[in-house]
Structures are given as structure tokens and as C-alpha cells.
Amino acid sequence: MAMMIETDYLAAARKILLAASMFAGTAHAADTGTAGARCAEPAPIGAYRLDDGSTLDIGPGAAGQLRWRRDDGRSGALTAGADGVWTSTLGWTTRPDGHRVRFADCGRGGLRFDRLHGQRIALVQTDTRFQGSGVELAGRLTLPPGDGPVPLVILVHGAERESALRSYSLQRQFAAAGIGVFAYDKRGTGASGGRYTQDYLTLATDAVHALREAKRLAGARVGRIGYQGGSQGGWVAPLAARIAPVDFVVVSFGLAVSPLEEDREAIAFDLERAGFGGQSEAMRGAMQIADATARLIDSGFSEGYERLALLKTQYAKEAWYPSVRGNFSWYLLGNDEAIIRRDAPQLVPGIPANYDPMPLLRNLDTPQLWLFGGQDRDAPPRETLRRLGELQRAGRPIATALFADADHGMYEFETAADGERLSTRQPDGYFRLMADFIRGERLQPRYGQAALCARTPC
Incomplete structure (x- = not known):
């Protein structure tokens, strides 16, 4: 019965894809990383290479703010001062952390992060509109500099309703690490059409369309290709990979339960x-x-x-x-x-509340990396880790890692007096593990405090 349910689900998805295959995407604007004349969003937004060889991402923040991120998980909110210096507060707290940023020519001439100078990385960005499952979706391809083939990852959204094109820092962070990225606004959000839904089949079919559009735009630069899905994307990305095979799937703080x-x-x-x-x-x-x-x-x-x-x-x-x-x-x-x-x-429109991903995962040959937070209040991973352990013992190509101090979204935190959690950073090793897996590199035994459990459960 489980296999019949999976087969019916996949057959429906393939019919939807066939019906939409006559529509081609259209790239409307290239090199969206260039900035306007005024020093306002999006002018400073981009990835920067610092003097020490590390990278710094500058992205949009709360109203009137920017946000910096490092690949080791550190982050802070930036507020502009009258002297042109942006001062930082720790993570998502309001506590100053001592970091300061000054932009040269609104970032076009680089920046200074504390004592380090940085130059903007010339990422190649192309905005596009493409046909999803019956709706037009807005997407963006971001490639590293150069003309050679690179791994390409499609970012599959969670349940959030904000624009991925505006808010997903991974589209720049991965590209700065040599990985091509395709991000898109899910239906009913941002610049995309249609109604917001949490129907996994519809969203997975949209993800397959996004994959096809990414391949069309990237052309000869496509190397390995796959998905990274966070939270609810952990149900959607494996389903998309079962509909149309890919080289890898990364699931961040997602689950293998209903x-x-x-x-x-x-x-x-x-x-x-x-x-x-x-x-x-x-x-x-x-x-x-x-x-x-x-x-x-x-x-x-x-x-x-x-x-x-x-x-x-x-x-x-x-x-x-x-x-x-x-x-x-x-x-x-x-x-x-x-x-x-x-x-x-x-x-929660359209949510398949009783959806069991296990029949699909038992039959998914795609190499998968599942990443969890040990303090995740929204998606506790205990039962999922047990189920994935069974699949690992059965020979499925699954690796897992648990970042013990992270909450949902893979954020470490401090607890306020009223019990509320204030995010401070992402765990060291989280981004590096994803990047290594996407590039197909040999994985290390540990990433930060997380032990990698590859093919066999911890």
C-alpha cells in the first residue's frame, strides 16, 4: 500500500510537469548585483572577499538595517551612524558586539570590516520569470565568477511567506564558495504569482520547474545539481528528487515524520x-x-x-x-x-497533515545530507534520527549531523528572563558541511561540534 501511494503521488506530479513543459522561462535582467547611485538597499548587498581570504555576506536586515554573516555562523545587525560607520549588534539581540563596517562608494568600492578590507566578489546574477505548475514564478540564478562548470543547488523554501529572493543569504554565500545557486519566490510570495500553499506535491513540482530553469540559464556551467530545503522544504525537496532525479539533497532542520x-x-x-x-x-x-x-x-x-x-x-x-x-x-x-x-x-492551506515521507525515503537513491538542531522546539529530531538510522542500516545513501545547541532554523541562542530565545548565531561547521557535501568533497568526521554520521547511524 505504501508503494502504491508513492506511485500515485509521483504519477500526478509527472502529469503536472508534462502539462507545463510547453512554457519556457525568460531571463529579464542580468547582473542584478550592480547597485544604484544612492547608498541604500540594495547597494551594499553582496558577498565580499576580505584580506584574510575569508568571506563576508552583507544582506538586508530589519527596516533601515543591514545584516552581516560569516561562513562560520557569526552574524549581526548593522545600523548606520551619522559618520557613515555601521555599528553591529550580536546576532538577533540588541546588544552591541563591537563590530563596525564602513562601505566605500556604497559597497561598490569595497568595505572595511573592523580592521579587514574587503572587495565585492563579482558574482554573476540573472533574474528570471518561469512557469511553475500553472503559475509564473520569479527566480534568480547566482553563479561564481568564471566560465567553468560548478555545482548548482536549488534552494527550496520552508513555510515562510517572505520573499526568498530578498531574504535568502545562502544565494550569495554558496556562490562566494564556488557553488551556483538558484533561488525563487514560492507561489503566492514575493514577486511570484499564484496562491500560497503548503501542498507538498504542488511545491515539489514547482521545485522541479525551478531546477529545469536553473539548468537552462546556467547552460554549460552546470556540474552536480540538487536541492537544499529547510524546515518544510525537508518534505518537499526529497519528493522533488523522486519526481526528477538529481545528484544530491540537503535537508536542514526538516523531518521524516508527518x-x-x-x-x-x-x-x-x-x-x-x-x-x-x-x-x-x-x-x-x-x-x-x-x-x-x-x-x-x-x-x-x-x-x-x-x-x-x-x-x-x-x-x-x-x-x-x-x-x-x-x-x-x-x-x-x-x-x-x-x-x-x-x-x-x-x-496552513493545503497542508497534507498526515503525509508520511518514509515510503518515498525508502525508495530514494539520491545521496542525502540531513542536518538537525538538538534544541529544535518546532521540529524535534529524535524520531526522525531513529527513522533515518533504519534507512542507513538498510543501505540508503544518507548522512546526518546534529548541532546540539541549535534551535529551529539552525540558530544558537541565549534565553531571556521571560524564557524567550534570542538567536545569536548559526553553529560553526553548518555552512561548511553543506558546501562540502554539495561540492561532492570527502566529508570530515566532525564539523564544529557536530559529528558526521555517514551511511551508518551514530
Whole structure:
């Protein structure tokens, strides 16, 4: 039965691709890395080679700010001063970190990062519009300087609704490391058409169209080619690779369980972190809540309200109850029925809540790298690591790495007095491991604090 489900899913995807194959993409603008006359976004945005040979990425930040990133995971928000010097705050905190940046001619003449000078890397960028599965999508190819073949990675988005073309720093970071990158705004976001959806088949088919457009634009420069997908992209990228074979798949903080199982695991992790993991009564009550919210989601938010209301009343005064968060249950617990009925269907439109990726993964021959955060509250990796371990023992070409101190998005953090997490950086080794895998290089036993588990589970 599992194989029949997978076959039907892939057959539907291939029909969609065939119907759209008559449409060709059109490149509308080249070298979008050039800047305007004023020193405002996007003028300083780009990748810079520093005197010591390392790279520095400058990307958009919050309103009026820029953000710098290093390949070792360090990052900071930049705020312009009246003297033309941009001062930095640590990660996503508001605490000054002592770093200073000065741009020469708005970045066109390079920059100074603390005591290091840097020159902008002449990345070759081409913006395009191409046909996805029934909608027109906006994409961008970014290539390293030169004319030789390079590995090419297609960035597959998660559930976010912002523009990938604006916000994805990896499109410059990978290119500065010698890797071609194709990023695109998912349907219903940024400059792309269509309605936002979380239907994995639709999104995977769009990803295959993006792959084809990337190959068309890159031409003879295409070497190895594959996907990198974060979070929800961890369901989409392997599906796209099964529809149209590629050379590699990188999954960052994604899962090999269903969305409903993700929420359930997240609730269990909530209680463990709050000190209630060993209390069977607390865990039993929390799992009853998980079952109730799952029924709401599975019904399309049409039924199950009475049961959830009863459980909220029953457990509201329990010491463990405020710790229940989950991936989506927090929203259902924090709003009344009228608001949920009105708004929730638009928050997760089309999501296949019971989608089980395991039948597909059991039959996927593409080499895969799965990367996890050990403190991931939204997508706890314990069960996924167990399942991937089974696949590794069965001979599937899977490598995994766990960055123990990272939350969702692969961000390390500090915890504020109110319990909220403030991201400080990404873990050292995370970017380097992805880049090595994409380039097809021999992987090292460790990347930063993470041990690589290749083909056999840790």
C-alpha cells in the first residue's frame, strides 16, 4: 500500500510537469548585483572577499538595517551612524558586539570590516520569470565568477511567506564558495504569482520547474545539481528528487515524520525541557491535547472544538499546561473557536497533515545530507534520527549531523528572563558541511561540534 501511494503521488506530479513543459522561462535582467547611485538597499548587498581570504555576506536586515554573516555562523545587525560607520549588534539581540563596517562608494568600492578590507566578489546574477505548475514564478540564478562548470543547488523554501529572493543569504554565500545557486519566490510570495500553499506535491513540482530553469540559464556551467530545503522544504525537496532525479539533497532542520507527528513530538519536547518529561500524568494530558488539536487540523478546522475546549478547562490549572507549545497547537490553544474557524485554514492551506515521507525515503537513491538542531522546539529530531538510522542500516545513501545547541532554523541562542530565545548565531561547521557535501568533497568526521554520521547511524 505504501508503494502504491508513492506511485500515485509521483504519477500526478509527472502529469503536472508534462502539462507545463510547453512554457519556457525568460531571463529579464542580468547582473542584478550592480547597485544604484544612492547608498541604500540594495547597494551594499553582496558577498565580499576580505584580506584574510575569508568571506563576508552583507544582506538586508530589519527596516533601515543591514545584516552581516560569516561562513562560520557569526552574524549581526548593522545600523548606520551619522559618520557613515555601521555599528553591529550580536546576532538577533540588541546588544552591541563591537563590530563596525564602513562601505566605500556604497559597497561598490569595497568595505572595511573592523580592521579587514574587503572587495565585492563579482558574482554573476540573472533574474528570471518561469512557469511553475500553472503559475509564473520569479527566480534568480547566482553563479561564481568564471566560465567553468560548478555545482548548482536549488534552494527550496520552508513555510515562510517572505520573499526568498530578498531574504535568502545562502544565494550569495554558496556562490562566494564556488557553488551556483538558484533561488525563487514560492507561489503566492514575493514577486511570484499564484496562491500560497503548503501542498507538498504542488511545491515539489514547482521545485522541479525551478531546477529545469536553473539548468537552462546556467547552460554549460552546470556540474552536480540538487536541492537544499529547510524546515518544510525537508518534505518537499526529497519528493522533488523522486519526481526528477538529481545528484544530491540537503535537508536542514526538516523531518521524516508527518506534520501531525511533528506537533506531537514538539509538545513532548516542551514538557521535557520544562522538567515534566518523567511525569506520566503530565505527558498523558499533553498527548490528549495533541490528539485534540490533531483532530481539528485533520478535519480542516471543521470539528473537534468541543473536545479541545473540555481539555483546556480540565488542564488549565495544571503546572505543566503553560509549557504546552507544539508546532501548531499553541495557536489552537490560544484562540477561540470563531477566530480559528476564520483564520486557521489560511495559515496552513493545503497542508497534507498526515503525509508520511518514509515510503518515498525508502525508495530514494539520491545521496542525502540531513542536518538537525538538538534544541529544535518546532521540529524535534529524535524520531526522525531513529527513522533515518533504519534507512542507513538498510543501505540508503544518507548522512546526518546534529548541532546540539541549535534551535529551529539552525540558530544558537541565549534565553531571556521571560524564557524567550534570542538567536545569536548559526553553529560553526553548518555552512561548511553543506558546501562540502554539495561540492561532492570527502566529508570530515566532525564539523564544529557536530559529528558526521555517514551511511551508518551514530
